[in-house]
Amino acid sequence: MKKFLLFTIKTIFIIILLAVLLDYSYTSIYLKSSNRNKIEYVYNSQPQNYDVVILGSSRANNHFVSEMFEQKGLKTYNYGMSGGHLFEASLMLKLMLERNYKIKNIILETDLNLSNEHQAEGVAARYLPYFHVSETVRKHFEKESDFKELYYIPFYRYIKYETRIGFREVFFGLINKKSKLLDHGGYYSLGNKKGNMKNDISTLKPLKNKYYEEIKQLCRQHNINLIAVMTPMCENTKGMNYFDKVKKSYPEIHNYENTVIEDKYFSSCGHMNDAGARMFTAKIIEDFFNKQSNIQTSF
Amino acid sequence: MFFNSLSFAIFLPIVFVLYWFVCNKNKTTQNTLLIIASYYFYSCWDWRFLFLLVFSTFLDYYTGIRIEKSRKESGRKFWFWLSIGINLGFLGLFKYYNFFAASFAELMQGFGLKTSPFLLDVVLPVGISFYTFHGLSYVIDIYYKRIKAEYNFVDYSLFVSYFPLLVAGPIERATHLLPQVKVKREFDFGRAKEGIYQMLWGLFKKVVIADTCATYANAIFDHYETMNSLSLVLGSVYFAFQIYGDFSGYSDMALGMSKLFGIDLLKNFNYPYFSRDIAEFWRRWHISLSSWFRDYLYIPLGGSKGGLWMKIRNTFIIFLVSGFWHGANWTYVAWGFINALYFLPLLLSKSNRNNLDTVVLDKSWNSVKTITSILITFVLTCLAWIFFRAKTITDAVLYINNMFTNNHYTSQYLTNERYNYELIILVLVFVIVEWNNRTKVEPISGKYQTIKLAFCLAAIITLGTYSDYKEFIYFQF
Numbered sequence: 001m002k003k004f005l006l007f008t009i010k011t012i013f014i015i016i017l018l019a020v021l022l023d024y025s026y027t028s029i030y031l032k033s034s035n036r037n038k039i040e041y042v043y044n045s046q047p048q049n050y051d052v053v054i055l056g057s058s059r060a061n062n063h064f065v066s067e068m069f070e071q072k073g074l075k076t077y078n079y080g081m082s083g084g085h086l087f088e089a090s091l092m093l094k095l096m097l098e099r100n101y102k103i104k105n106i107i108l109e110t111d112l113n114l115s116n117e118h119q120a121e122g123v124a125a126r127y128l129p130y131f132h133v134s135e136t137v138r139k140h141f142e143k144e145s146d147f148k149e150l151y152y153i154p155f156y157r158y159i160k161y162e163t164r165i166g167f168r169e170v171f172f173g174l175i176n177k178k179s180k181l182l183d184h185g186g187y188y189s190l191g192n193k194k195g196n197m198k199n200d201i202s203t204l205k206p207l208k209n210k211y212y213e214e215i216k217q218l219c220r221q222h223n224i225n226l227i228a229v230m231t232p233m234c235e236n237t238k239g240m241n242y243f244d245k246v247k248k249s250y251p252e253i254h255n256y257e258n259t260v261i262e263d264k265y266f267s268s269c270g271h272m273n274d275a276g277a278r279m280f281t282a283k284i285i286e287d288f289f290n291k292q293s294n295i296q297t298s299f
Numbered sequence: 300m301f302f303n304s305l306s307f308a309i310f311l312p313i314v315f316v317l318y319w320f321v322c323n324k325n326k327t328t329q330n331t332l333l334i335i336a337s338y339y340f341y342s343c344w345d346w347r348f349l350f351l352l353v354f355s356t357f358l359d360y361y362t363g364i365r366i367e368k369s370r371k372e373s374g375r376k377f378w379f380w381l382s383i384g385i386n387l388g389f390l391g392l393f394k395y396y397n398f399f400a401a402s403f404a405e406l407m408q409g410f411g412l413k414t415s416p417f418l419l420d421v422v423l424p425v426g427i428s429f430y431t432f433h434g435l436s437y438v439i440d441i442y443y444k445r446i447k448a449e450y451n452f453v454d455y456s457l458f459v460s461y462f463p464l465l466v467a468g469p470i471e472r473a474t475h476l477l478p479q480v481k482v483k484r485e486f487d488f489g490r491a492k493e494g495i496y497q498m499l500w501g502l503f504k505k506v507v508i509a510d511t512c513a514t515y516a517n518a519i520f521d522h523y524e525t526m527n528s529l530s531l532v533l534g535s536v537y538f539a540f541q542i543y544g545d546f547s548g549y550s551d552m553a554l555g556m557s558k559l560f561g562i563d564l565l566k567n568f569n570y571p572y573f574s575r576d577i578a579e580f581w582r583r584w585h586i587s588l589s590s591w592f593r594d595y596l597y598i599p600l601g602g603s604k605g606g607l608w609m610k611i612r613n614t615f616i617i618f619l620v621s622g623f624w625h626g627a628n629w630t631y632v633a634w635g636f637i638n639a640l641y642f643l644p645l646l647l648s649k650s651n652r653n654n655l656d657t658v659v660l661d662k663s664w665n666s667v668k669t670i671t672s673i674l675i676t677f678v679l680t681c682l683a684w685i686f687f688r689a690k691t692i693t694d695a696v697l698y699i700n701n702m703f704t705n706n707h708y709t710s711q712y713l714t715n716e717r718y719n720y721e722l723i724i725l726v727l728v729f730v731i732v733e734w735n736n737r738t739k740v741e742p743i744s745g746k747y748q749t750i751k752l753a754f755c756l757a758a759i760i761t762l763g764t765y766s767d768y769k770e771f772i773y774f775q776f
Contacts, residue, residue, distance in 0.1 A: 001319065001486055001488075003488045004486070004488050004491050004492070007488075007492055007495070008495075010749075011495065011752065011756075014749075014752065014753050014756055015756055015760075018753065018756055018757050018760060019760065022757070022760060022761060155760060158761075159760060159763070159765050160765060160766070161766065162763070162764065162765055162766060163716075163764075163766050166761070167761045167762055168717075168721075
């Protein structure tokens with residue numbers, strides 16, 4: 001039995017050693033990689049100057065055509081992240097400000113994502129490599145229920161979110177494989193409709209969202225003009241009064257839910273195709289950026 | 300509580316410590332602890348099914364004794380058929396009732412008669428097919444006077460409910476397991492170390508091979524209509540490795556952890572994808588089930604002793620029943636049928652027992668022939684697995700049809716956000732490791748075992764799939 005105890009201790013020691021070494025290696029690779037996703041692109045970036053920065057979920061990522069802003073002479077990047085919530089958008093803005101980004105305007109997609117304050121695990125996971133090197137990231141996650149295990153157990157975060165930050169992603173980071181997500185100024189266009197053009201959002205309730213408030217406050221502190229907008233949904237959506245409820249809670253959020261309605265402009269019910277996104281972006285540019293002096297603000 | 304869960308990683312060391320340090324006085328204390336642990340383990344799924352397990356245990360224990368004690372043949376028969384009837388009745392009720400009721404309603408609908416069948420709203424108790432087969436083999440062996448009835452209820456209970464094999468086998472025989480639980484086990488370092496290695500290799504097969512292949516196989520099978528030929532071919536290969544990694548991984552973990560308690564379980568897999576024909580495949584795949592059907596169904600039916608038609612009939616019966624054992628769905632029956640078709644030419648040409656030796660390759664033409672045979676067998680197996688995995692027989696047929704008619708062999712981006720070809724290297728590396736260690740139980744032991752152990756652990760940590768696909772496929776059977 002003594003031999004077995006020693007063998008067990010040796011095995012456990014190997015596991016711990018591997019966890020520590022792998023954690024260190026993975027983190028080191030992520031600290032050098034900057035072309036796999038928008039989070040590492042910001043994290044490992046130099047100070048930037050932007051006229052317009054777009055934040056939000058896929059409904060920002062697929063709806064705001066950066067190139068159209070650029071054609072107007074506005075230096076723009078779409079930092080919308082598919083699957084993301086305001087939790088991640090808020091942290092993204094914090095990282096940008098920490099890196100001395102100079103931003104004039106932020107367009108924040110605030111509609112369906114106002115209904116929860118949770119992290120979107122698939123997206124939030126991409127911040128986890130910076131847990132031990134960034135105070136900002138650590139603080140942002142501090143109140144999450146799984147913070148302790150993710151923070152203190154070496155390599156656990158890479159195991160738990162292996163599909164997002166696991167071996168495959170590290171390998172691509174190591175060989176410097178570029179992701180398409182960063183092309184076209186961060187805008188990701190969608191093709192024509194594939195599926196059922198209907199949705200039910202009647203169960204969603206807009207909250208007084210902590211992370212939206214956080215973003216508003218950061219914008220105020222840094223003199224950034226915040227333009228909060230609700231973006232279009234397809235016609236056949238149940239519970240459209242959700243957008244009225246948002247407007248009631250947050251009158252400063254501009255409702256563009258009805259700007260594009262025809263199904264032919266949608267790829268799925270909540271996501272416009274490229275043609276729809278261009279129509280919508282044109283409307284936004286016209287309303288907010290045609291005359292710089294006429295810019296409407298959200299606060 | 301799955302073998303690859305955190306709760307099991309806590310449960311197992313606690314039982315191990317209690318077993319060797321607290322309850323090590325005699326075999327009764329050892330067995331009692333293992334029974335308590337097993338019942339706790341089983342109740343973690345659904346405590347209500349524990350009553351079913353206890354009832355099944357008591358039924359076979361009692362009827363076994365009554366069969367042995369009955370002096371008249373009629374009495375022996377009565378207790379024998381009572382046990383068989385109740386055991387199969389439970390299995391039929393929980394596993395097959397809804398299937399037969401729905402199939403009957405469909406059949407009636409075909410004749411223009413509309414019926415609304417009464418369906419049971421029950422969950423299939425985990426492992427019912429496995430512990431029912433344990434009990435059946437025990438009672439049948441007593442009836443045919445191959446073994447003596449077990450009078451010690453604690454020992455018998457452990458035989459039925461021993462947690463490493465409780466939910467997905469191997470399906471043990473009283474002749475193999477009961478003698479081991481009837482003596483006090485002494486700790487053996489070599490055996491325990493081998494057990495740890497086997498468990499780790501099983502875990503590797505489960506989380507690295509099976510669960511990773513599952514993400515690809517699911518993405519391909521669930522959208523087979525939009526997949527090209529290459530994706531469909533790869534989908535069937537990935538599923539072949541998913542089910543192999545899943546079930547043989549589970550078996551390795553079961554066998555390995557059992558060694559920690561000083562008990563050897565029956566070998567369940569013997570590198571089946573290196574088989575040179577289907578008969579050999581079935582001697583290497585789920586061995587405890589194949590041999591169960593051979594001993595308790597095929598041989599009693601006459602085996603291969605009768606005439607030609609008898610042989611053919613028995614072959615089809617054993618494969619169809621084997622397919623149906625896996626689940627109440629026509630896809631499993633079709634899978635069994637296809638395997639019977641594969642097996643038939645070997646049986647008729649009396650070459651079903653040609654490949655009994657271990658595969659050896661050298662620089663001769665024979666090796667080319669061997670490799671070709673292995674590849675052909677693997678391709679046939681993959682085709683049959685399509686029926687096993689598909690939701691319906693129509694889906695399986697369309698899948699195969701698309702595979703052969705699409706004729707596009709390009710890369711495809713799947714719904715799991717991966718390209719269809721990405722897993723090929725991992726699968727090939729796995730095949731090479733298995734090939735090089737095909738004479739051993741696991742590849743870690745032997746020369747440089749510490750380094751191999753570190754590699755295995757590193758692979759489990761870095762390459763495993765942990766966000767999804769935790770359940771073992773065979774738990775549903």
